[in-house]
Amino acid sequence: MNTQFIRSITIDWDQISPYSYLRGIGSIASIESLEFPSPITFFVGENGSGKSTMLEAIAIASGFNPEGGTKNYSFSTYDSHSELWGALRISRGYRRSKNGYFLRAESFYNVATAEEQYGDADHPSERYHEKSHGESFLATAQKQLGPNGLYFFDEPEAALSPYRQLTLLMELERCARQGSQLFIVTHSPILLGIPGAQILTFDDGPVHPCTYEETDSYQVMEMFINNRKQLLKHLIGGDAPESQSGRWNLPSGR
Numbered sequence: 001m002n003t004q005f006i007r008s009i010t011i012d013w014d015q016i017s018p019y020s021y022l023r024g025i026g027s028i029a030s031i032e033s034l035e036f037p038s039p040i041t042f043f044v045g046e047n048g049s050g051k052s053t054m055l056e057a058i059a060i061a062s063g064f065n066p067e068g069g070t071k072n073y074s075f076s077t078y079d080s081h082s083e084l085w086g087a088l089r090i091s092r093g094y095r096r097s098k099n100g101y102f103l104r105a106e107s108f109y110n111v112a113t114a115e116e117q118y119g120d121a122d123h124p125s126e127r128y129h130e131k132s133h134g135e136s137f138l139a140t141a142q143k144q145l146g147p148n149g150l151y152f153f154d155e156p157e158a159a160l161s162p163y164r165q166l167t168l169l170m171e172l173e174r175c176a177r178q179g180s181q182l183f184i185v186t187h188s189p190i191l192l193g194i195p196g197a198q199i200l201t202f203d204d205g206p207v208h209p210c211t212y213e214e215t216d217s218y219q220v221m222e223m224f225i226n227n228r229k230q231l232l233k234h235l236i237g238g239d240a241p242e243s244q245s246g247r248w249n250l251p252s253g254r
Contacts, residue, residue, distance in 0.1 A: 005150050005181045008035040008091040015087035022084055025050040030206035038198040039176035043185045044215050045202030051185050052154050057084035058183060059152040064102040100150035138164055145171050147178035157188035165190040189217040
């Protein structure tokens with residue numbers, strides 16, 4: 001039985017302009033519905049594949065500010081979100097989330113600024129601007145993640161060292177065990193290793209599930225670590241890259 005806060009989504013394409021750029025994103029244009037049976041769902045894919053656009057749309061349709069923050073955040077630095085959120089139909093479970101957060105790497109500076117403005121005597125600011133980028137990212141996640149919450153993270157690894165990514169992995173897994181649901185866009189082979197997570201790839205045709213070992217993040221990292229000297233020789237050593245012949249099986253730009 002699917003007990004998640006968001007069990008599935010469908011897209012009403014009649015609500016999207018026939019001239020919308022969304023129809024030109026192959027992965028999104030192929031979607032009629034997506035199901036989310038696991039407490040953690042990862043969206044993976046090449047840059048521009050549509051994964052962040054989908055995460056953003058689900059977050060906004062769930063009541064979050066487009067630039068991030070809690071549902072209490074209401075500010076706009078630059079409206080860049082797509083019309084997709086208005087065409088989403090969300091199938092909700094019987095449970096209701098108690099809290100939540102939308103963390104976006106690209107607009108975190110704006111959220112940190114808003115957090116200082118929202119602070120008061122009863123809710124003092126965490127003063128994220130006084131921390132390093134990585135420290136503020138992790139501090140935000142650790143403060144916001146809790147039981148029975150609904151969370152959206154867009155590339156949370158962007159400012160984190162590998163060691164801090166392991167710390168975040170533990171926080172995310174703990175949060176999921178405590179009844180929360182998380183949607184995460186990531187390129188991190190560390191975060192993707194969380195056991196039991198659903199991984200949806202936006203590459204290679206319609207959005208579909210894949211295994212950890214099938215993700216580009218894992219395959220490229222494994223290839224680099226196991227063949228570093230040979231790979232670098234062909235990439236920057238002056239020789240024609242053997243990936244052209246398929247030896248290295250490098251992912252092509254999409």
